[in-house]
Amino acid sequence: MNIRTLLIWGVVALVLVVLFTAMNGGSDPARGATELPYSQLMDRVAEKQISSVTTRPDALISIGSDQKQRFVTYLPQGTMANVVDRLDQAGVDVKTERPNNNPSLGNILLSILPMLLLIGAWFFFMRQMQGGGRGAMGFGRSKAKLLTEAKGRITFDDVAGIDEAKEELGEIVEFLKDPGKFQRLGGKIPKGALLVGPPGTGKTLLARAIAGEANVPFFSISGSDFVEMFVGVGASRVRDMFEQAKKNAPCIIFIDEIDAVGRHRGAGLGGGNDEREQTLNQLLVEMDGFEANEGIILIAATNRPDVLDPALLRPGRFDRQIVVPNPDVGGREKILRVHTRNVPVAQGVDLKTIARGTPGFSGADLANLVNEAALLAARRGKRVVTNKEFEDAKDKVMMGAERRSLVMSESEKKLTAWHEAGHAIVALYTPESDPVHKATIIPRGRALGMVMQLPEGDRYSMNFTQMTSRLAVMMGGRVAEEIVFGKDKVTSGASSDISAATNLARMMVTRWGFSDVLGLVAYGEGNDEVFLGMQMGRQQAISSDTAKKIDAEVKRLVEEGYDEARRILTEQADQHKYLAEALLEYETLSGEEINKVIKGEKLDRPEDSPQVPSAPTPALPVTDEDEQPAPHPGGWGGAQPQGA
Template sequence: MPDPEEITYNVFWKAVQEGKVKKVYLTDEERIKGVFKNGKSFLTDNPRRDDLKEILLRKNIAVDEKAGQIRGSQIIGVVLMMSLFGFLIFTLQRNASKQMQGKPGKSPMNSIQPEKSTVHFDSVAGNEEAKESIQDLVDFIQNPEKYTKYGARLPRGVIFYGSPGTGKTLMAKAVAGEAGVPFFAVSGSDFVQVYVGVGASRIRELFKKARSYGKGVIFIDEIDALGKKRESTDGSGNEERDQTLNALLSEMSGFHDNEGIVVIAATNRLDTLDEALLRPGRFDRHIEIQLPDIRSRLKILKLHAENKPMDKSVNLGKVAQQTVYFSGAKLENLLNEAAILAAKRGGGCIAAEDMDKAFYTVIAGAEKKDRSAIAERDRKVTAYHEAGHALVTRLMVPENRVSRITIIPSTKGAGGFSMNIPPDRMYYRKKDMENSIRIGLAGRAAEELIFGEENVTTGASNDLEKATETILNMVRRFGMNPKSGLLNYDVLYRNGMQQVQDEILQECKNTMDQFYREVQALLQENRRILAAIAENLLARETLEERDLDAILQAYGKEG
């Protein structure tokens, strides 16, 4: 059979009008087929007109209407679409199943058996008060009958709070290690999930497993991830977090007396936790894990130095004096940096120079090696800036040590630094906070004094940030300003009294301006000493404490 003749739609339409078309096959395809009265077949474009069939029938043309054949591309498209939907449904179901049941072998708990635990109170240097506070907890776990005789019950929960790196996790491990019981360590974020109810089920799973061992310590790190205050009353709170917290509270309240299981939680911010967590019967004890004092720092340094080859020149007592406000983790990092530097040097042991370099690396970052691109004017600005900090520190706060001044840029972005080491104190006095602001302003004041107000630089940005934060705390939180009085303005804000904001801002500005004028006057009075320190810095780049002492003594200033 010959192939049909392809004709244009206009030719087809003319043939229809002239009555030359015998039959047309209507389909959904792009082309339609037909037969002329002379028996020849044809193909033409399908106009897809709704009234085409009616027109053809009125012209006495036979119409054969049938569905078009499904093309291969359409079949492939349908198959791909169905496959995609099937894959999405399968993935969602599998993820939901994993969330509800947990991945096999990957529970959020890490159970440390007592025979595997090597952490005891001897492994925790410092924090003697905290260790004493929980010593009876260990005794209670080991000998519960000793306390039940007097009607005492085991504290159901203990919260360790304090600055990051102070050893809260280590202390919790030591409790389990001393008591010789299993240690279950989890993080608060392990229980915060997308699906409502998953966190609560994990809480129940954790406590069920702990009960199966009879005695144990459950440690929940970063408990504020699930135990923050529930302040929302309009139903817009986090339903999953609330359910998880309720499950934790229920499990802790549901413990039988003397069950031998204690829950220890850790947080950096005790004030953010829900009050229901902190009440008696839940977390009975709140123990602060403080930053170590000088004796504790020395113990921590000795503990971490035991497995390191230390040179006789290293004076750990001096290092302990320098590292005021260092946490235990930061002290460990200091010794580790010193060990890395010693290994690079290949000296066989950690020398005093390694410890010294590691100390300033931890504080300010490593020194930049290539300083050729620094303009001489920038070096001079940095020298006077750092000299201002050092001079004001020695003149106004002689009890503070200035252990080093340098104009060598560091990898942390500092153009230089003046290392100011205050003595150990339990509290900050008003005088201390005011002097810290004055020291912070001294760099900018020195720049303005030497180079003029129009040539001050951005080098004081961090100093101004810290000074502003300190003065805000003095006025807003600590009642250390006579005009603002003994009010805590944070409490006023929480009670909707926002109009006091302008008063605080103006008072802070006035006080800061007054301190700045005092610092300017002090530097102007001692301008020759300021210049001498700066010139020595430009010549030597780094001055040690003894170098600064020599300059001050030469000008009759003992500090």
């Protein structure tokens, strides 16, 4: 309960009580009078000190001879007549108070005050229960928010990197601006458009841009806002949402995360009586029912189109499925330009270079990159954002924040350097491997070291050679530890590398057909989606014999990568040594610096003086699970301390 609301109710009650006291007590003659015993009253009457007396049913109100003093005397029951006779005999002026049969305003307020307080409390709690005062029966009203966006309107100029999606949605904008242009030729605009894409690609932003371009009302709601604990509430909210949209037509209804209510029917508990299914049925009826919804365009967004009900995707409902993918290099450059409009960028910053160095980034990732760079520049006291801040922000986003406070012993630091050098050398000598972007032995995220590989351009698939080269690079760290320190000194640092290599090899065997033993067959475990213990995957569970063959093929591919890494590190032992020593000296090396080091050249980095060796204080013991690096394409986790 809100404290402010409680204070308001308390003040109201206090005002009512004060008002009642003032009204009820202002006309009372006994108010302010001094209580006087009966015997003293009679004495004062005998001494002629009382000028007048007013009688009440249970008391006498007397006034002194000076007309200033007032007294009240309470009499025993049945003695009023005798007292009045004695007052008459003493010559005192006796008056009788006229009975008041009409209740005063104060009495009325006093009688109804408890009822008013109970009614007020009831209304207050009903408002709290129903989410901000939608009325006593407001459960079935829509929670859609109407955004007219008079200020801060989003247009297509604010959306970059998804030109194809904007072109497909341009027709909807033209219809909303001039519906008659299409209706004169008998054309009908699609009733719905489904935006499909990974998280962070700009689906919600694109929907707002459509409303901004067409300058029409924009209703926004999430799929989870329909479902409630009461059966039928979701369907009622769908009806109310379309009723509101008809009053504001032409308009756009945007449903974010529609998979919350649009999943396959028949898979839930309770069949057709399930609340989510009733909500979906009502949505289907509203989109394609007997009553025409002209001027209402429904736009929905999801990153799980595979779980949506087929009836929702058929023509006449969501006619178009518009894919909003991660942007390519040109799209990333445009997105960076949009997000750097209000950021002071130094003259030497080339956004095209930053775009080439961020493959796989979504629009949200790039916005985060620009924000991190601006925060770093502000923290360093700069007035503009330079290349240094963008590079550091990119490393932070891709590899995690530096953990320079983590104290490693000299032996662990040496092992990490040789481990990362092994990854880098294997990456340099495997065919069709991505170029090495950076190597570091500074702990980042959950890893104690990392080697980053970035492709030269956007990549949408991998061939067999690239996959086997990646397996060899993954094994490079473990092989380096075995060659330099011996098998009895190998640590748990390669746990994440082994896990990633196993997953890649299993995908090669079971999904991509890179095994002559198993052939061009997709194998699955039959547990793609499980509900109440029922397997709903599209593929059948594999037999034990097939599972043995899969494990054998996975082991073979990983061991071939291991053998390739051992061959390269054995042949390039001198370069491996040069790179490990340089990492111990400088801690972080770029790709260009790595190429110089392996040739035996000295680095000219006056600003990077050799690091002071850390004290031989052992690091805190951690388990292998606690120190696995966050997965990211092209990054190989460094050595970690052996778990205690």
